[in-house]
Amino acid sequence: MSEMAGRISGRFPRLIRRADPAVVTAFGCILLLLLLGSLYSSNFLSLDYLLQQLKVASFLGVIAAGMMLVILLGHIDLSIPWVMTAGAMMACAAAGFGAVGAALAIPFGVLCGVAFGLVNGVGVAYLRIPSMIVTLATNVVAQGLMVVYTGGFSPQDSAPPAVRWLATGFVVPGLPNAVLVWLAVSGAMVFLLGRTSLGRTIYGIGNSERAAYLSGVSTRRVVMIAFAVCGGLAAFGGILLAGYSSKAAQAMGDAYLLPSIAAVVLGGTSILGGRGSYLGTVAGVILITLLQSILSVMQMPEAGRQIIYGVVIVAMLLFYGRAPASR
Amino acid sequence: MDVAPIFRMEGISKRYGGVRALENAALTVAPGRIHAILGENGAGKSTLIKVMAGVVAPDEGRMTLEGREVKFASPSAANEAGIVCIFQELSLIPELTVADNIVISNPPKRFGMIDRKQQRRIAEDALARAGAEDIHPLALVKDLPLSRRQMVEIAKALARKPRILILDEATSALTAADVSKIFAVLKRLRSEGLALLYISHRMNEIAELADECTVFRNGRNVATYAAGTKSDTEVVELMIGREYSHIFPPKPPRIPVDRPPVLECRNLSWADRLNDISLTVDAGEVVGLGGLDGQGQRELLLAFFGVLRGLSGEVLIDGKPIRISSPAAARDKKIGMALIPEDRKTEGLMLPMTVRENLSFAALDLLARGGVINRGAEEGLIDEMIRLLAIRTAGLDIPVGTLSGGNQQKVVIAKWLMRHPRIILLNDPTRGIDVGTKQEMYQLLRRLADAGAAIVFYSTDYDELIGCCDRVLVLYEGAVKCELAGDDLTERALIASALDIDDRDVALRARMGA
Numbered sequence: 001m002s003e004m005a006g007r008i009s010g011r012f013p014r015l016i017r018r019a020d021p022a023v024v025t026a027f028g029c030i031l032l033l034l035l036l037g038s039l040y041s042s043n044f045l046s047l048d049y050l051l052q053q054l055k056v057a058s059f060l061g062v063i064a065a066g067m068m069l070v071i072l073l074g075h076i077d078l079s080i081p082w083v084m085t086a087g088a089m090m091a092c093a094a095a096g097f098g099a100v101g102a103a104l105a106i107p108f109g110v111l112c113g114v115a116f117g118l119v120n121g122v123g124v125a126y127l128r129i130p131s132m133i134v135t136l137a138t139n140v141v142a143q144g145l146m147v148v149y150t151g152g153f154s155p156q157d158s159a160p161p162a163v164r165w166l167a168t169g170f171v172v173p174g175l176p177n178a179v180l181v182w183l184a185v186s187g188a189m190v191f192l193l194g195r196t197s198l199g200r201t202i203y204g205i206g207n208s209e210r211a212a213y214l215s216g217v218s219t220r221r222v223v224m225i226a227f228a229v230c231g232g233l234a235a236f237g238g239i240l241l242a243g244y245s246s247k248a249a250q251a252m253g254d255a256y257l258l259p260s261i262a263a264v265v266l267g268g269t270s271i272l273g274g275r276g277s278y279l280g281t282v283a284g285v286i287l288i289t290l291l292q293s294i295l296s297v298m299q300m301p302e303a304g305r306q307i308i309y310g311v312v313i314v315a316m317l318l319f320y321g322r323a324p325a326s327r
Numbered sequence: 328m329d330v331a332p333i334f335r336m337e338g339i340s341k342r343y344g345g346v347r348a349l350e351n352a353a354l355t356v357a358p359g360r361i362h363a364i365l366g367e368n369g370a371g372k373s374t375l376i377k378v379m380a381g382v383v384a385p386d387e388g389r390m391t392l393e394g395r396e397v398k399f400a401s402p403s404a405a406n407e408a409g410i411v412c413i414f415q416e417l418s419l420i421p422e423l424t425v426a427d428n429i430v431i432s433n434p435p436k437r438f439g440m441i442d443r444k445q446q447r448r449i450a451e452d453a454l455a456r457a458g459a460e461d462i463h464p465l466a467l468v469k470d471l472p473l474s475r476r477q478m479v480e481i482a483k484a485l486a487r488k489p490r491i492l493i494l495d496e497a498t499s500a501l502t503a504a505d506v507s508k509i510f511a512v513l514k515r516l517r518s519e520g521l522a523l524l525y526i527s528h529r530m531n532e533i534a535e536l537a538d539e540c541t542v543f544r545n546g547r548n549v550a551t552y553a554a555g556t557k558s559d560t561e562v563v564e565l566m567i568g569r570e571y572s573h574i575f576p577p578k579p580p581r582i583p584v585d586r587p588p589v590l591e592c593r594n595l596s597w598a599d600r601l602n603d604i605s606l607t608v609d610a611g612e613v614v615g616l617g618g619l620d621g622q623g624q625r626e627l628l629l630a631f632f633g634v635l636r637g638l639s640g641e642v643l644i645d646g647k648p649i650r651i652s653s654p655a656a657a658r659d660k661k662i663g664m665a666l667i668p669e670d671r672k673t674e675g676l677m678l679p680m681t682v683r684e685n686l687s688f689a690a691l692d693l694l695a696r697g698g699v700i701n702r703g704a705e706e707g708l709i710d711e712m713i714r715l716l717a718i719r720t721a722g723l724d725i726p727v728g729t730l731s732g733g734n735q736q737k738v739v740i741a742k743w744l745m746r747h748p749r750i751i752l753l754n755d756p757t758r759g760i761d762v763g764t765k766q767e768m769y770q771l772l773r774r775l776a777d778a779g780a781a782i783v784f785y786s787t788d789y790d791e792l793i794g795c796c797d798r799v800l801v802l803y804e805g806a807v808k809c810e811l812a813g814d815d816l817t818e819r820a821l822i823a824s825a826l827d828i829d830d831r832d833v834a835l836r837a838r839m840g841a
Contacts, residue, residue, distance in 0.1 A: 196698045197691035204688055207677035214634070214666060214674050215689040215742070216658035275679060 020276075022268025026283035029316070030290060037294045044294070051176065055168075057289035058182035059241045061282065063256055064263040065189050066233030068281045069226040071264050072193075072206045074273025075124060075131035077227065079116060080234050080260055082142035084253035087113040087235020088159075088242035089146055095160035102160050109239045110232050116142055117231020121224030131227075146250065157249070159242045167243030178240055185233070189278045202226060206273030259288050262313045288313075333358045333522050334379075334410070334491055339388035340546075341374055343759070348374040349385070350546040356491060361513065361523045363533040363554070366543035367566050367789070367822070372526055375543070376493050379524075380412035381405030403432065409490035413480055413497045421469035426450035428468055429483045453486035454479075458512040474505040481509065485516075492516065493524040498532065510536055528619050530559060530828055542566055563822050567789075574766060575794030576773040584609060587646025589781035590631070590664075590750050595640035600626045602805035603640075608750070608781040613772060615796030616785040618825045623805035624785040625669060628752045631783070632666040633657045644750075658689065658746060665689075665743035669754040671732075675739035678728030682720050683709060685727045685738055690745040712741035717767065733764030740771070751775060752783045757791060769795050789821045803827050 037044035063080060070077045091109025095102045116138055123134035150157070159167075169177045193199035201222045204212040213219045237256070242248040267284030269276025291312060295305045334356040341349040349371045356362055366372045377383040379390070381399030390397050392408055399405040402412075419428045426447050427434075435445035450464040459478035468476060477497065484492060494513075498506050513523060513536065527533055533540065537554040542565045550565050557565075588607035595604045601623050608614045616624040629635050631642065633651035641648050644662050651657045657664040668674035676685050686709050687694055694705050709723065716737045720730055727738055736756060743751070753772075757765045772795055776782055786792050792799050798812040801824040809824045811817075 195700055195702075197695040197700055198698055200684060200688065200691055200700070203680060203684070204677050207680055208673055210674050211668075211677055212688070214632075214654055214668050216654040217688075217691075218653075218655050274677070 020268045020280055023277055023280040023283055026267055026280060026287055030283060030287050033287065033290045033294060037290075037297075040294075040298065044297075051174070051179070053286070053289055053293055054179045054182075055176040055244075056293070057285050058176075058178040059237050059244065060256065060259055060263060060289060061182040061285040062185050062240060063234050063237035064260045064281050064285050065185050065278070066230035066237075067260045068189070068264045068267075068269055068276065068278065069202060070131070070230045071261070071269055071271060072202050072273055072276060073223055073226055074206045074209075075223070075227075076261065077117075077120060077135045077230050077234075078132060078257065079120060079135040079139035079142060079231070080257045081251075081253035082139045082146065083113050083116045083231050083234045084238030084241070084256060085248065085250060086116065086142045086146055086238070088238035088248035088252065089149070089157065090235075091163060091239045092157050092159055092242060092248045093149075095163075102162060105160050105163060106166070106236075106239055110236050113235020113238070114228050114232040117228040117234075118224065120231065121227030124227060125220035125223035150250065158247045159239075159245075163239055163243035164246055165243075167240045178244070181240065185236075186278065186282060193278055198222065198225065203274055206270075206275070208274075258310075258313070259292075262317075263288050266313070266316055332356060334390070334392050336375075336379070336390045337388060339375070339378055339385045339390075341378065341383060341385050347546050349378070352388075352543070352546060352548050354541060354548060355551075356522045356524060358490070358522045359517055359520045360538040361517055361525055361536050363525045363527070363537035363540045364543060365533065365540055365562065365566060370543040370566070371546040372543050373495065374546075376412060376495055376524065376526065379405070379410055379491075380493060381410070382412075406432070406487055406489075409488070410493070411484045411487050411489035411491070412493040412495065413484050414495050419468045419476055419479060419483070422467065424465050424467055425454070425462055425471075425479050425482075426464035428479060429453050429464075429486045431483075432487070449486055450482070453482040456485045456512075456516075457482040458508055458515075477505070478509070481512070489521065491522045491524065493526075495526045496528070498527060498529070506532070528826055530562070530826055559823075559828050560819075563819060563826075563828075567818050567822065574769075576770050578773075578797060579777065581612070581797060586610070587643070589645060590783070591643040591646070592631070593641040593643070595627070595630060595638060595642070597626060597630055597635050597638050600805050601630060601638075604802075604805075604807055606800060606807065608783055610749070610779045610781050611776050612798070613776050613782045613784055613796045615792040615799035616783065616802060617789070617792050617799045617811075617821050618802040618808065620787055622802040622825075624802050625754060626805075627802070628666060628754050628783065628785060631657070631750075631752055632664060658748070663746070663749035665746065665748035665751050667736075667739055667743065667751070667753045667756050669758075671735055671739050672728075676727050676735060679726050681724045682718075682727050682730070682738060683723040686712060686723075686742050687745065689742045693746065708745050712745055715744070716741050716771070731761075733760040736760050736764070736768075740768075744775075748780065750781045750783075754785050755787055756784075757786065757788065765791075789818050792816075792821065793818060801825055 034044055043049050063084065067077060067080065087109040090112040091105045094108040095105040120131070120135050120138050123129045124131045165177065166181060167178050171177055171180060193202070201212065201217050204215070204217065205219050205222060209219055238248070238253060241252060245252070263284035264276070264281050265271050265284070266287055267276065267280025267282070269280060291309065295308060300308065332355045335354070337353045339349050339352045340347070352371060352375060354375065364372050364375070374383060378385045381402045381404050397408060399408065420431070423431070429450045430446050435442045435449065437445070447464050454460055454462055454464065457478055459475070459482060462471070462475055462479060468479065471479065481497070498509060513525075517523060525533070525536060534554070539551060539553050541548050541551045542562065543549065544566060589610050590608040591606070593605050595601055604627060606614070616627065618624060626635065630638055631651070633653045633656055642651060643649065649662070651662065651664075654666070656662070657666070672678060677688070683705070687705050690708065691700065694701055694708070712718070713720070718737045718741065719734050727735060730738065740756065757768060769791070772782060772784065784792070784796060793816050796816070798810060799816055799821065800810050801808045801821060803825065808827065811820055811824070
């Protein structure tokens with residue numbers, strides 16, 4: 001492989017030369033899906049359809065970005081569904097408090113997500129609880145809190161205009177704002193992972209927490225930060241979704257747990273941590289969104305859709321998601 | 328030896344990467360005898376018994392059991408052939424009962440279920456044979472003290488009906504009373520016709536127990552003799568041998584300074600692994616830690632580096648007491664400590680990550696402003712380190728795991744030198760690397776010391792300790808056994824104190840520099 005890379009290196013720019021085979025495969029699968037779809041209906045190749053898909057994908061994209069940080073550490077965050085919901089509900093509720101509330105709606109919702117993420121992070125990093133357990137518990141607690149909150153009195157649950165604008169409006173004609181938001185989050189992720197010491201440390205911990213610790217890195221703090229960012233991004237994704245469907249609803253996040261994990265892993269990030277590029281996660285998000293869309297356009301009954309969806313994800317992971325670590 | 332041998336191995340070789348652990352080794356085992364195996368750290372004893380027990384497959388050579396050639400694909404295949412090994416580390420499951428543990432690999436069954444009565448009977452028999460009738464078969468292993476667990480371990484081995492029983496440092500955790508009990512058991516087993524292989528660093532045990540001894544050195548068996556025909560001094564000389572010698576940089580004469588030592592510890596203890604250790608290291612000094620492997624050297628370095636919890640005693644930096652709570656605190660500018668860990672593959676490096684990422688990993692806080700890495704500064708420091716240590720790599724963006732062992736070790740050292748540490752702790756840094764790189768490392772150590780660093784250097788290679796260190800502290804069972812410096816620092820003295828031999832002759836001759 002290295003000799004192939006050597007031969008290519010003369011002709012292609014650095015970005016492509018360093019491309020992960022998994023990322024290339026994921027983009028290949030996207031093209032394949034689009035081609036298969038276009039056999040069914042030519043609409044699948046229209047610009048409108050593709051932009052619409054990117055818009056839908058951006059909610060998942062924002063959430064998967066956070067998930068990727070956690071998976072790179074070798075952990076997992078199962079609290080996505082209700083942290084999303086909590087973020088969305090809190091943002092909508094804040095908007096009920098006049099002009100100030102409306103202005104602070106989004107930051108407040110994101111902050112709630114960060115708070116849940118911090119609980120996860122403290123549990124994993126300082127209390128040494130396995131991430132699978134602590135995030136599952138956080139998920140249930142968040143659910144309980146939201147049920148109590150919506151059951152006791154009747155808060156505002158419709159998304160404020162600012163949120164709706166962020167999810168469905170257009171700053172650049174033709175390009176939905178949600179896609180711009182996703183682009184911004186992606187830019188920040190690329191910078192974080194590639195240029196900052198936090199990003200390096202995250203990869204380092206994922207590869208060998210022992211070595212990172214013995215290098216004098218505050219591994220626990222980094223793990224906590226990653227979970228907090230993941231919680232914040234999950235909440236932000238929930239807020240966008242609320243803006244898209246114009247209200248926050250219970251169970252709105254249930255459909256996002258498996259896809260957010262699958263998108264990261266399909267994009268070539270090792271589920272054991274330490275390896276993976278953000279570009280791959282973007283590819284994974286698009287791939288999953290397209291798959292869902294094509295299955296629903298084909299008017300497959302719900303049950304069949306879910307079966308196919310699950311089987312395809314497992315098959316894809318078998319295909320290339322489990323590349324052995326280099327040692 | 329008038330009995331026909333039961334087991335014979337010939338021409339056994341085993342390499343790990345570039346390092347040869349066994350080279351054309353041979354061993355003959357006879358029934359009804361206790362055969363002791365001696366050798367320095369890394370002489371090949373452990374590899375030899377792992378080959379015998381089916382844990383490791385040899386690269387070359389043949390083994391015969393009662394005249395028939397055998398090959399063991401796994402430890403259970405060796406067990407079936409009647410070779411059972413009791414390893415240094417305990418293999419019991421603490422949450423299960425003694426009886427469960429004893430029959431764990433092959434429990435008696437009735438209708439597909441474990442037959443508890445039968446299991447208990449087997450366990451009682453085995454415990455009785457091991458001379459440990461006082462252990463209740465239904466007691467939980469975790470409730471037993473360490474020495475009792477070791478008895479259970481022996482019972483477990485006996486329950487497999489071995490014809491050859493290997494004990495690898497099986498007594499290292501035992502008290503004197505338990506040892507004598509086990510010796511009685513071993514002698515009875517010998518009279519029952521078992522072949523016993525006994526590996527121990529305790530010379531007095533070997534003298535009491537063994538019928539014959541084989542000495543290993545550099546992966547070869549160098550001598551086999553009937554027990555009692557050689558003096559301790561002769562045995563030590565056999566173990567040392569003289570195969571290759573290193574070239575070491577000259578040691579500058581020590582000038583006493585009136586500054587407080589850079590690193591000092593007083594009465595340092597931790598669990599039962601470190602026992603009241605006091606030492607000082609001055610700037611510009613290389614202090615060696617000697618002794619057999621696993622006598623607390625590793626723990627001592629980790630204790631300095633802030634990794635161990637629950638230390639008692641004091642650590643002083645520049646004469647001021649300080650508590651180092653984590654590696655992050657230890658590497659801080661105020662202390663300026665660096666640790667080259669024991670296992671570079673899991674503790675020193677992230678193998679799949681690039682050379683660049685590994686080199687700058689420990690210095691990211693110095694290279695980043697506001698959390699963003701300054702790539703120019705990073706590049707500059709990396710270039711400097713690559714030149715300083717002459718690291719041979721095909722580029723900065725290839726995984727560090729593709730480099731040779733010696734170059735990987737250089738990367739580990741370089742990543743710490745980037746911080747310009749004042750105190751450098753090295754945990755056996757030359758293990759498994761080539762001779763050329765070793766030479767470079769000796770030169771580097773001396774250069775760093777001359778530049779004012781305080782260096783603590785643990786090595787399993789006695790030559791190295793003698794050649795590199797100004798002083799060597801020999802550790803034995805977590806305590807400083809003795810301190811050797813100047814002309815007293817000889818291989819004989821090192822080995823004698825490492826083995827805790829009370830042999831004046833050895834010590835005397837060492838002092839005379841004979």
